[in-house]
Amino acid sequence: METVELSEIETRKTAYKIFSRLFYYPGEEIARLLYGGVIGEWLEHILPGKEAERLQTWVASRSSAADLLEALQVEYTHLFITAYPNLPAPLYKSYYTEKELFGADARNLMDIYQQYHFKVSPHMTEMPDHLAIILEFIYRLLEKEAGDSLLKDFAISGLTDWLPQLAKRIEENASLPFYPSLIHLLQEFIRNDLSLQATQKSGA
Amino acid sequence: MSISRRDFLKKTTLSAGAFTLLSGMKVHGMEAIHPKGWKGRQRVSEIASICEMCFWRCGILGNVDKHGKLLKIDGNPEHPLTEGRLCARGNAGHKLAYDPDRLKYPLMRVGKRGEGKFKRVSWDEALDFFAKKLLEIREKHGAEAVGFFPHGIQARFFEHLMKGFGTPNIVEPAFAQCRGPRDVGYKLTFGNNVGSPEPLDFENTRMMVFIGTHIGENVFTGQNLQFANALERGAKLIVVDPRFSIAAQKADYWLPLKPGTDTALLLAWIHVLIYENLYDKEYIRKYATGFNALKKHVKSLTPEWAAKITELPAGLIRETAREMARQIPAVGLHPGRHFTWYGNDSQRGRAMAILTALLGAYGRKGGIYLASPIPAPKYPSPANPKPAARADGAGTVYPFASRGLGVTNGLVEATHSGEPYPIKAWIVYSQNVLQSIPDPWKTKEAIEKLDLMVVVDVMPMEQYLYADLVLPEATYLERYDDLYTVKNAKKPFAAIRQPVIDPLFESKPGWWIAREMAKRLGLEEHFGWEDIEEYLDYRLSGLGVTLKQIQARGLVEYDKGTPYFDFSKPVRFKTPSGKIELYSEELKRYGFDPMPVYEAPDEVPKGYFRLLYGRSPLHSFARTQNNEILNGYQPENDLWINDKIAAELGLIDGEYVNLENQDGMVSNNIKLNVTPGIRPDAVFMVHGFDHKSPLLKRAYGKGASDTYLMSRYKVDPISGGTGMRVNFVRIIKDGQPVMISGAVSAIGRFKSTRDARRPVKKVVVPRAVQSEEDEGC
Ligand code: SF4
Numbered sequence: 015m016e017t018v019e020l021s022e023i024e025t026r027k028t029a030y031k032i033f034s035r036l037f038y039y040p041g042e043e044i045a046r047l048l049y050g051g052v053i054g055e056w057l058e059h060i061l062p063g064k065e066a067e068r069l070q071t072w073v074a075s076r077s078s079a080a081d082l083l084e085a086l087q088v089e090y091t092h093l094f095i096t097a098y099p100n101l102p103a104p105l106y107k108s109y110y111t112e113k114e115l116f117g118a119d120a121r122n123l124m125d126i127y128q129q130y131h132f133k134v135s136p137h138m139t140e141m142p143d144h145l146a147i148i149l150e151f152i153y154r155l156l157e158k159e160a161g162d163s164l165l166k167d168f169a170i171s172g173l174t175d176w177l178p179q180l181a182k183r184i185e186e187n188a189s190l191p192f193y194p195s196l197i198h199l200l201q202e203f204i205r206n207d208l209s210l211q212a213t214q215k216s217g218a
Numbered sequence: 219m220s221i222s223r224r225d226f227l228k229k230t231t232l233s234a235g236a237f238t239l240l241s242g243m244k245v246h247g248m249e250a251i252h253p254k255g256w257k258g259r260q261r262v263s264e265i266a267s268i269c270e271m272c273f274w275r276c277g278i279l280g281n282v283d284k285h286g287k288l289l290k291i292d293g294n295p296e297h298p299l300t301e302g303r304l305c306a307r308g309n310a311g312h313k314l315a316y317d318p319d320r321l322k323y324p325l326m327r328v329g330k331r332g333e334g335k336f337k338r339v340s341w342d343e344a345l346d347f348f349a350k351k352l353l354e355i356r357e358k359h360g361a362e363a364v365g366f367f368p369h370g371i372q373a374r375f376f377e378h379l380m381k382g383f384g385t386p387n388i389v390e391p392a393f394a395q396c397r398g399p400r401d402v403g404y405k406l407t408f409g410n411n412v413g414s415p416e417p418l419d420f421e422n423t424r425m426m427v428f429i430g431t432h433i434g435e436n437v438f439t440g441q442n443l444q445f446a447n448a449l450e451r452g453a454k455l456i457v458v459d460p461r462f463s464i465a466a467q468k469a470d471y472w473l474p475l476k477p478g479t480d481t482a483l484l485l486a487w488i489h490v491l492i493y494e495n496l497y498d499k500e501y502i503r504k505y506a507t508g509f510n511a512l513k514k515h516v517k518s519l520t521p522e523w524a525a526k527i528t529e530l531p532a533g534l535i536r537e538t539a540r541e542m543a544r545q546i547p548a549v550g551l552h553p554g555r556h557f558t559w560y561g562n563d564s565q566r567g568r569a570m571a572i573l574t575a576l577l578g579a580y581g582r583k584g585g586i587y588l589a590s591p592i593p594a595p596k597y598p599s600p601a602n603p604k605p606a607a608r609a610d611g612a613g614t615v616y617p618f619a620s621r622g623l624g625v626t627n628g629l630v631e632a633t634h635s636g637e638p639y640p641i642k643a644w645i646v647y648s649q650n651v652l653q654s655i656p657d658p659w660k661t662k663e664a665i666e667k668l669d670l671m672v673v674v675d676v677m678p679m680e681q682y683l684y685a686d687l688v689l690p691e692a693t694y695l696e697r698y699d700d701l702y703t704v705k706n707a708k709k710p711f712a713a714i715r716q717p718v719i720d721p722l723f724e725s726k727p728g729w730w731i732a733r734e735m736a737k738r739l740g741l742e743e744h745f746g747w748e749d750i751e752e753y754l755d756y757r758l759s760g761l762g763v764t765l766k767q768i769q770a771r772g773l774v775e776y777d778k779g780t781p782y783f784d785f786s787k788p789v790r791f792k793t794p795s796g797k798i799e800l801y802s803e804e805l806k807r808y809g810f811d812p813m814p815v816y817e818a819p820d821e822v823p824k825g826y827f828r829l830l831y832g833r834s835p836l837h838s839f840a841r842t843q844n845n846e847i848l849n850g851y852q853p854e855n856d857l858w859i860n861d862k863i864a865a866e867l868g869l870i871d872g873e874y875v876n877l878e879n880q881d882g883m884v885s886n887n888i889k890l891n892v893t894p895g896i897r898p899d900a901v902f903m904v905h906g907f908d909h910k911s912p913l914l915k916r917a918y919g920k921g922a923s924d925t926y927l928m929s930r931y932k933v934d935p936i937s938g939g940t941g942m943r944v945n946f947v948r949i950i951k952d953g954q955p956v957m958i959s960g961a962v963s964a965i966g967r968f969k970s971t972r973d974a975r976r977p978v979k980k981v982v983v984p985r986a987v988q989s990e991e992d993e994g995c
Contacts, residue, residue: 016233017233018233028240028241031240031243031245032240032243034245034247035243035245038245038247039338043243047239047240047243050239052235052236052239052240053240055233055236056236056240084337087337087338088328088335088336088337090338091323091325091336091337091338092335092336095322095323095325095338096321096322096323096325096336096678096913097334097913098333098334098335098683098912098913100912100913100915101318101319101913101915104318106318109318113318114316114318114846115316115317115318115320115722116287116316116722117316120285121283121285121287124285125285127248131250132248132249132250133248133249134247134248135246135247135248135249138246138247138248139323139722139723139724140247140723141722141723144247146245146247147247147248150245150247150248151248153245154248154250158250
């Protein structure tokens with residue numbers, strides 16, 4: 015089988031992009047890629063272990079891409095949008111840091127985006143501090159500044175320091191294994207990434 | 219933990235196919251901006267609009283930062299009625315927009331009704347489904363099988379759509395759970411209902427009279443301001459209320475009458491005015507009809523007669539009548555707002571209107587001034603199809619009910635019984651049907667019978683759980699609405715609601731939702747305007763201005779000259795006789811008493827209290843309890859109970875109890891407010907608490923719900939309004955009823971009033987009924 019070897023920056027970039035897509039509301043494309051095993055393969059490559067396996071096993075257990083999509087949409091709505099009796103895990107940073115939508119954190123993020131010459135697209139109906147947008151921002155930054163990242167370590171950790179709280183809520187409220195595995199994998203990836211950047215900085 | 223560069227790189231080989239697929243994948247939430255081309259949002263401060271934290275729609279200025287975040291809301295100093303003031307709710311409005319619990323995306327039910335399991339869908343998917351279902355229902359059962367429950371000006375576009383669709387069944391609680399009987403009473407007497415805001419000339423009044431009106435707790439910033447100014451000016455105040463309300467605390471006379479006996483007091487006041495020759499004789503002689511009959515009617519209805527009924531001293535009744543007479547015609551007798559108390563409320567409205575007439579106060583300085591319609595033309599639209607007969611009984615079962623606002627409870631009944639025909643769909647738009655219409659159990663049963671239940675709202679209120687489709691409406695801070703015209707102002711005006719911020723998430727303004735639906739229902743022609751701006755421009759053209767011209771100020775005034783009758787010219791009232799009708803032939807024709815007759819309410823059974831309810835200055839209906847700021851000020855309601863009774867029952871101020879009504883319905887915990895400021899036979903709570911939707915995280919299960927203690931109501935046969943003060947409660951502490959010694963259980967001794975609908979007499983709609991556009995309660 016023909017293989018492609020990715021550079022470090024390609025790896026990081028692709029990972030942030032994939033995680034970003036996975037935390038947006040699931041659509042047909044993502045369901046297809048998941049069901050076809052492409053995303054699972056990637057995750058198993060960069061984050062081998064039981065979480066990636068668990069995620070992939072569950073995905074593979076669905077009867078079709080359409081069935082997977084329906085299950086993911088209901089679960090996403092339940093966990094992140096609205097749910098009876100309680101909305102468990104909104105994906106907004108300032109919800110955790112300030113208990114408010116569009117709080118100061120969200121607006122600080124807008125400033126950061128602007129500082130790097132990005133903005134949230136006008137057609138985007140999510141808050142600037144939505145997890146998927148934050149991850150997309152990191153991806154775009156890496157893409158833009160390939161090889162010579164302007165993104166400082168503090169920025170990634172500052173952008174994602176609320177993920178443990180989110181992960182806890184997802185774990186406690188999920189009815190399918192998909193999102194608990196996904197948030198685990200994301201956290202693991204960020205830990206690896208930060209650690210790698212730190213190692214590089216210290217010249218190791 | 220650290221990871222080496224080698225480890226990381228080692229892991230990143232992929233199959234070529236996977237690589238192609240993954241690198242082709244797009245994310246789409248952000249875009250690059252040219253460093254010089256985008257300066258970010260400019261600071262836009264003070265965007266003028268109108269409040270909707272309640273229905274009074276005071277003028278606001280939204281302060282928005284450079285990120286587009288609404289930081290705070292100020293009052294608009296240009297607003298003619300409020301002069302830059304806002305109440306606490308108005309100030310807290312931005313917390314509605316940023317409430318994490320708000321509805322964000324269209325949702326389709328995936329679980330069972332009531333289970334609360336939904337899936338986010340696109341607007342196209344949602345509206346296609348909605349339209350398909352409506353067309354199917356119309357095809358099978360007729361357009362009348364669709365019931366529409368709107369509230370507020372935002373629902374007007376959808377109401378326009380529903381009329382074009384062909385359903386006659388449009389119902390608002392503003393009539394049958396609120397002002398209906400009042401408006402019927404005044405309209406039968408003067409030919410005009412009073413409308414909103416009540417056109418009371420407090421600027422010039424010398425005497426204010428409130429009967430159950432609790433201004434100060436029921437807050438409309440403008441009316442509160444005028445009330446405070448009138449007091450400051452030295453105007454006198456009579457307050458009739460079983461409770462020592464905020465208004466009562468400011469009064470010259472507080473009349474704590476026995477609940478339900480107001481009409482007896484009013485008739486006795488009328489008696490004094492007539493028999494002591496104190497009424498405005500010239501006014502009555504010239505403009506009223508039926509005086510002699512009225513005189514005869516009230517002959518025996520003396521203060522002494524009323525004293526026995528109302529438990530007020532006869533001397534006080536006489537004295538207050540004389541006090542009013544001394545200020546003729548500058549008496550501001552407040553017509554009241556929430557008027558649906560005991561099921562004979564239209565006659566109470568009549569008694570109040572007749573009293574106003576005897577005081578010569580209608581259309582006079584210091585009394586009730588005259589409204590003047592605003593020349594804001596309607597946007598041209600094709601004629602609506604002729605609708606079938608209504609199912610709610612407005613104009614038939616309840617002959618004087620408004621056909622514009624309808625009878626909510628009538629439509630609930632019809633849905634429940636399938637009579638006169640089946641109702642298959644409800645569209646509930648910004649209304650909380652389970653907290654505003656009494657007997658919510660019946661409402662739920664009715665919902666169960668529907669094929670389709672659609673909820674359009676900002677917050678996930680309880681009914682959301684029963685919806686098949688939920689459409690998230692933009693908040694009042696994020697949308698244009700129809701033009702708000704205020705004819706009941708000394709200087710009438712038209713105000714605009716315009717977006718202060720962009721709609722968050724995928725919420726959409728009501729006009730957009732209605733127009734998108736129109737496209738799918740083949741009704742585009744009913745929404746012929748290019749965009750909402752063009753629509754508003756058209757309506758404003760009657761006032762000689764454009765939207766652009768008034769955007770900064772937010773409103774335009776319209777000078778109509780003096781708001782009083784010009785007695786130098788003939789005055790014709792819009793009644794059948796052209797005069798003020800002290801005696802109503804219309805009522806007689808429909809088999810009702812032509813002059814108000816006192817009907818005693820059911821007595822309070824021993825061991826029980828009459829359940830009274832009202833408003834708080836910090837909350838509007840059941841709509842604001844989840845607001846972060848307002849919830850912080852008043853997270854729950856409390857129960858006023860007379861101090862002597864509390865002592866007798868061993869109840870302590872601040873302790874929590876439950877209430878059980880005559881049918882065994884038990885409330886959530888409620889804190890006691892032990893006070894001498896309420897009669898011993900009644901308890902009082904603020905309406906709108908104990909939300910049953912767990913999605914309202916702050917409001918869920920806090921305080922007690924009055925509506926969930928209203929298993930009974932008594933329908934006013936004239937207007938269809940639901941008398942809701944006919945429920946009795948006893949106190950439950952530690953699971954046991956707390957009884958005064960010797961008290962007996964009264965359960966089972968009550969006559970059900972649920973089905974108090976009169977048989978249909980005639981299907982002719984009387985003259986006095988008119989379509990009433992004015993919503994809000
Ligand atoms: S009275 Fe208060 S809540 Fe109502 S419209 Fe005015 S400011 Fe808003």
